[in-house]
Each structure stands twice: as structure tokens, then as C-alpha cells.
Amino acid sequence: MKNNNSKPPKYLISTSEFGEYTGQTANDVANFFGEKELVRLSGSRLGIPSQLAKVYLALKEGVDYGFKVLAHINLKGGVGKTTSTISAATRAVQYGFRTCILDMDSQGSASLAFDMVPEDDDPIFFDVWQNPGEMVMGSLKKIQENLYILPSSLDNGLLDVNLINPVSQKNAVHGVCEELKANGFDLILIDCPPSLGTAVISTICAADIIVIPVCSDKFSFKGLKLTLNEIFSIHEAFNLEKPEIKILYTKFDRRLKISTNAWNRLSSDYKEYLIPCPIRTSAEFSKSLEKKQTVFASSKKSKAKADYDSYVRYALKLKGHQNDRKARDKG
Structure with missing residues (x-):
């Protein structure tokens, strides 16, 4: 033992x-x-241990650990981008993915969630993107074995000045992700700010999968529409292959008509993108954050854990995700 x-x-x-x-x-x-x-x-x-789970699931279940970059993006704030990023990261490492979080938001919420706020002299994305080969690995903070974060601070807000050149915008995040790939990471999860700055543009260029978290309010839906338009425009402008795009409905409460209406609207208007695993509202998220951890640090079963487990299995194409929504509906 x-x-x-x-x-x-x-x-x-x-x-x-x-x-x-x-x-x-x-x-x-x-x-x-x-x-x-x-x-x-x-x-x-x-x-x-994560590495043993990986060996088993790869050999016995055929899980694909091929390198992936998954970004949570919505030009509207308050939709659950950070919660989705940190929850997915901690569940993914439990399933054997060697995982790194890139905190691109100058507010640094993902960094704060793990108590990994950088000191004044600690390098962040702003410092490393021009020289990833020499700087990236030494700039990561270790949360635990196979789970790391490149933290963020207010200085990442200067990227809008630093990444003026379109070629730099195209390659900045991609270059950092390629260095992480070369060092054995399977999964990069990116938490983006709620604005169309250069950090988001560069992330859109680098992501294999873009997940747009959406809530029930009309501003969230406006953010969804703007985000989709910008993704298509950026890929056309840079002549890039379109990523896999998904919509994740968060803060779902079946008791509220506005939630049901929003889900029906997403199911009708955005069916091709919609992940069939909504994230239900739960106090477990805030309780976990108070402890500087996510819901997957707890041994207790909860709807918060069940929902994000379903999301991770859907996004990473693990088995069993097809039946998750039906099982929850019965409950």
C-alpha cells in the first residue's frame, strides 16, 4: 500500500x-x-494512481489518450468557464490523463481555486509564450502528480498590447501547447477571459475542442452567438481547420421555467453543438471552492460530481456517456 x-x-x-x-x-x-x-x-x-488508471483504460477500454487542447470560451462572463475548467481537469486526471490547465484570464480565478496564485516574480503566459521551449515547463505549478497549472495574474491583461502581430496571435497559445505535448501531457484545458482579446483569439487558433458554457439568461445566449461568430471568423481569417465545437448548459434548474425554456431553445437551435449533459445547480461547487479544491476531491456522491463526470466522459469520448442524461432524468 x-x-x-x-x-x-x-x-x-x-x-x-x-x-x-x-x-x-x-x-x-x-x-x-x-x-x-x-x-x-x-x-x-x-x-x-493516475498512471495506473491510464494503463488499464488504454489497454482494456480502448480510451484514446491522444493529445487534445480543450478551451472553455464565452464572451459573456459568469457562465461557469472556470468551474468547468477546474472540474474537468481534476476528473480527467483521475481517468489517467496527464493534464495541464492554462489560466489565460487575468483575473486568475482558476489559479485562485487551487491556491496557486503566482508571486510577483513567477512567470505566467505573458512571460513564456515567446520562448516556450526554455520557459514553459519551469513555469508550471504542480497541483499533484500529473496535474499542473500555468497560473495567471493581471499582467496577462497586457497580452492585447503584446500580441498585436497576427502571426503571434495565431501561434502564441499553440506554441505553448506544443511544448506541453512534447513533455508528455495528454490534455490541456484553457480557461479564457470573457472578452475577445488576443488571449482568446490565440486560444481559438490552438484549440482542438471549444466548449461554450451557457446559462439561461439572454446575455448568455448573446455571448453564445457572438462566440460562435468569432470562432468561425477567426478560423476563416487564419485559414485554419475548424475545431470541434460544443455547448455546455450550466446552472440548470429543472424547477425553473426559464431553465427549461433555455434548454429547449438550445436543443432546437443548437442541436448539433449541444452536449446532452446539463450541469445542474449545486451548493457543492461553492463549498469545494472554499476548501481550494473541486467536487472531485470529495468521496461523497453528488449531482455536481455526476454531472461533470458525464461532461468529461462526453468531451473526451469515454464510454458510457450516452446513457448519463437518461439515468439522471429518472433520478
Whole structure:
């Protein structure tokens, strides 16, 4: 048994959760890996190190760990971009993805969520994009094994002055992501500011998957429309292949008519983009953030965990996501 005398990582998938995903019992999972390879978690649970989960899921379940850049973008603020980024990152690492968060928002909310706010002399994206080969890896902050973040500060707001050249806009984020790929990362998750600055333009050029979080209010829908238009315009201007575009409905509350109407509108007008796994409102998000962690640090089952697990499995094309919405509707 590992980590008997040290504090275990927060984000390890338990044998029981892993068993639910793979259709086994917790004992079957523990026996497969062997207890010496597992980590003792709270409540007498056993956790599976990220690298072991990756080996199993790649070989037994055919999970594709090919390099991906996924960005959460909406030109409207307050729609859940940061929550989606940090929740997806912590779940992805539990499924074996070597994951890095790029915090591109000068407000640094993702950095704050992990208590990784940079000191005055710590490099951020603004400092490293011109020389990624020498600077990127040394600038990352380690959250735990296989989970890192390039934090942000107000200085990233200067990118609008720093990235005037269109060629730089096209290549800045891409260059940093390529360096991370070369150093063994499987997944880059980007948290973007709610504005069409150069940070967002460069991210749009680099992303393989763009997820647009949307709430029920009309300003959110306006942001959705503007964001889609800008994605298409930027890819046309730079002659780039269009990314995979998805819409994630957040803060869903089936008790409210405005939520139901918004979901129906998305299902009708944006069916080709809509992820069929809405994120329901939950106090668990704010409770977790108070502890500088995400909902996936908790051993308790919750709708917050279930919804973002469904989202991660859908976005990363893991098995079982097709039935998640039906199962929740029954509940």
C-alpha cells in the first residue's frame, strides 16, 4: 500500500468509482491492481494512481489518450468557464490523463481555486509564450502528480498590447501547447477571459475542442452567438481547420421555467453543438471552492460530481456517456 505515512493526492479515483465505470466490483479492481499499487484514501477507501488508471483504460477500454487542447470560451462572463475548467481537469486526471490547465484570464480565478496564485516574480503566459521551449515547463505549478497549472495574474491583461502581430496571435497559445505535448501531457484545458482579446483569439487558433458554457439568461445566449461568430471568423481569417465545437448548459434548474425554456431553445437551435449533459445547480461547487479544491476531491456522491463526470466522459469520448442524461432524468 502506497502513501501510508504521507498525505495522498486529492484527485485519485477510488476502486469503487473505477469499478462502476468498468463494470466491476471494488474488490475486483483492487485485486487486479494489487493493494501494493493502490493508495489509502479516507474512509478506508483505496485510490488508483493516475498512471495506473491510464494503463488499464488504454489497454482494456480502448480510451484514446491522444493529445487534445480543450478551451472553455464565452464572451459573456459568469457562465461557469472556470468551474468547468477546474472540474474537468481534476476528473480527467483521475481517468489517467496527464493534464495541464492554462489560466489565460487575468483575473486568475482558476489559479485562485487551487491556491496557486503566482508571486510577483513567477512567470505566467505573458512571460513564456515567446520562448516556450526554455520557459514553459519551469513555469508550471504542480497541483499533484500529473496535474499542473500555468497560473495567471493581471499582467496577462497586457497580452492585447503584446500580441498585436497576427502571426503571434495565431501561434502564441499553440506554441505553448506544443511544448506541453512534447513533455508528455495528454490534455490541456484553457480557461479564457470573457472578452475577445488576443488571449482568446490565440486560444481559438490552438484549440482542438471549444466548449461554450451557457446559462439561461439572454446575455448568455448573446455571448453564445457572438462566440460562435468569432470562432468561425477567426478560423476563416487564419485559414485554419475548424475545431470541434460544443455547448455546455450550466446552472440548470429543472424547477425553473426559464431553465427549461433555455434548454429547449438550445436543443432546437443548437442541436448539433449541444452536449446532452446539463450541469445542474449545486451548493457543492461553492463549498469545494472554499476548501481550494473541486467536487472531485470529495468521496461523497453528488449531482455536481455526476454531472461533470458525464461532461468529461462526453468531451473526451469515454464510454458510457450516452446513457448519463437518461439515468439522471429518472433520478
